[in-house]
Amino acid sequence: MRAEDYAHHLESCGVRPTATRLLVFRAMAESRHAMSLRELDERLDSVDRSTIFRTLALLADAHLLHVIEDGSGVALYEVCDNPGDCHPDDQHIHFYCRRCQRTYCLRSIHVPTPALPDGFRTEGVNFLVKGLCPLCSEQP
Amino acid sequence: MRAEDYAHHLESCGVRPTATRLLVFRAMAESRHAMSLRELDERLDSVDRSTIFRTLALLADAHLLHVIEDGSGVALYEVCDNPGDCHPDDQHIHFYCRRCQRTYCLRSIHVPTPALPDGFRTEGVNFLVKGLCPLCSEQP
DNA sequence: GTTTATGCAAATTCTTTGCAATACT
DNA sequence: AGTATTGCAAAGAATTTGCATAAAC
Numbered sequence: 001m002r003a004e005d006y007a008h009h010l011e012s013c014g015v016r017p018t019a020t021r022l023l024v025f026r027a028m029a030e031s032r033h034a035m036s037l038r039e040l041d042e043r044l045d046s047v048d049r050s051t052i053f054r055t056l057a058l059l060a061d062a063h064l065l066h067v068i069e070d071g072s073g074v075a076l077y078e079v080c081d082n083p084g085d086c087h088p089d090d091q092h093i094h095f096y097c098r099r100c101q102r103t104y105c106l107r108s109i110h111v112p113t114p115a116l117p118d119g120f121r122t123e124g125v126n127f128l129v130k131g132l133c134p135l136c137s138e139q140p
Numbered sequence: 141m142r143a144e145d146y147a148h149h150l151e152s153c154g155v156r157p158t159a160t161r162l163l164v165f166r167a168m169a170e171s172r173h174a175m176s177l178r179e180l181d182e183r184l185d186s187v188d189r190s191t192i193f194r195t196l197a198l199l200a201d202a203h204l205l206h207v208i209e210d211g212s213g214v215a216l217y218e219v220c221d222n223p224g225d226c227h228p229d230d231q232h233i234h235f236y237c238r239r240c241q242r243t244y245c246l247r248s249i250h251v252p253t254p255a256l257p258d259g260f261r262t263e264g265v266n267f268l269v270k271g272l273c274p275l276c277s278e279q280p
Numbered sequence: 281g282t283t284t285a286t287g288c289a290a291a292t293t294c295t296t297t298g299c300a301a302t303a304c305t
Numbered sequence: 306a307g308t309a310t311t312g313c314a315a316a317g318a319a320t321t322t323g324c325a326t327a328a329a330c
Contacts, residue, residue: 018285018329037319048287053320055285069209071266073295074319095260104260112252119274120235120244126211128266134259158304158310177294188312193295195310213320214294 013062020047024055034068034076068126070096070103097133153202160187164195174208174216208266210236210243237273
């Protein structure tokens with residue numbers, strides 16, 4: 001995606017594309033993995049952490065990002081593949097390795113959509129598998 | 141389950157059944173929903189919060205409890221239906237209502253077990269669905 | 281000029297640990 | 306005695322908010 005396209009992308013979801021927001025969203029979009037607030041803050045020297053925090057909340061509300069939890073207690077953020085239309089089916093599973101504490105995006109495995117009892121309305125899903133990753137399960 | 145049975149239950153998983161641990165486990169077992177550390181602490185006046193914290197970690201390690209995350213940032217604990225043998229298939233889905241911020245245990249819906257790429261070893265799963273619960277989706 | 285965003289600093293909340301005292305074997 | 310457990314207090318880490326300044330419209 002080209003630089004100016006990011007601006008249109010945000011606008012199409014009702015978010016004003018300020019310079020700061022474009023920086024944040026671009027960093028997210030160009031990252032190949034889900035990022036925490038801390039990680040994003042370390043990468044973006046020019047933006048304050050609280051601003052990044054508020055920006056992430058805003059982008060998540062606008063369905064441009066979704067939030068995942070890897071079991072370590074910190075929230076991770078990731079750009080939606082289908083922004084504004086974030087079906088459970090479009091989301092993939094995440095794997096958290098308890099040894100190296102890395103979170104893997106298993107993009108090839110989609111989250112199944114369970115049928116819920118009457119009255120429950122699904123807006124998002126978070127499917128996390130925990131265990132040992134290939135690298136760590138080799139080691140003793 | 142009768143009182144003395146709790147003791148045997150802990151022992152069978154290699155946990156010494158102290159008075160404190162029985163109090164904690166019993167409170168968990170008798171609760172109909174998953175509880176946070178804070179909630180447990182408020183209910184158990186006689187036990188210090190740090191002790192509860194360590195006890196929960198111990199019980200979780202012994203596969204007597206499992207930890208779930210509801211997206212609110214705090215960990216919830218819940219007794220395993222099949223202690224010591226907590227297969228993904230045995231676990232159910234949780235539903236977090238963004239309006240009333242309650243976490244529902246949907247015990248009737250089991251977590252599907254996805255086939256992971258080679259090398260990944262599954263030890264646990266956490267499948268959370270977010271949205272609006274029946275009570276909150278009625279209100280405007 | 282009014283509204284919206286941002287930076288800075290600090291408050292809040294939850295988790296986690298050190299250490300001394302207690303209980304258990 | 307010696308190990309394991311608990312309470313108290315405090316440290317650590319992450320999230321969240323208040324408010325003044327700066328930017329956008």
